[in-house]
Amino acid sequence: MRFMMIVKATTDSEAGVLPSQQLIDAMQKYNEELVKAGVLLAADGLHASANAVRISYPEPGSKPKVVDGPFTEAKELIAGYTLIEVKSREEAIEWALRMPDPHGFGQGEIELRQVFDFENLTEDPNARAKDEEIRKQVEELKKA
Incomplete structure (x- = not known):
């Protein structure tokens, strides 16, 4: 089961205030623990929304x-996220804590959300095969 720990933004993160060296050290130690446990898939911070673009679809069939x-x-x-793969929701909560x-x-707040596995979205074997092919292509590109 994959879970995303979503780190909520604060006024400081939105103002572009960078984390202290102490916090960076603590997060690196935490990420090392996730790696040693074999559960870390990704972890990144995000730039403030001043650098972002939001795309919406106000009406069906209309331009974004x-x-x-x-x-x-x-x-x-x-403000950031950590993506983990664990055996249960309870294990994900333990890591988030x-x-x-x-x-x-x-001021920190973390939202923990389970990530859909594609096979939970559709029974269509063609769609599942296509998803598997795309994932293989992504893995090959990472190796290149």
Whole structure:
């Protein structure tokens, strides 16, 4: 089972305030623990929404609408994520509870969400085969 730990943004992360060296060290130690346990798939921080673009689809069949950031509600924004693969929801919660306060000032908030596996989205064997082929292509590109 894959889970994403979504680190919520704060006013500081949206203002472009970089993490302290102490927080960077704590996060690197945490990520090393995830690697040693064999559960880490990815972990990255995101730039502030001032550098972002939001694309919406206001009406079915209409052209997408592009809006440049920044976006106003920091609590609704994402500052980073960690993607893990574990055996259960409970294990994912245990790992999320071990993450250091992602903003270092008691402002951190982590949302834990399970990632869909493609086979949970459709029974169509052709769609599943196509998804598997795409995943293989991605892996090959990583090796190149």
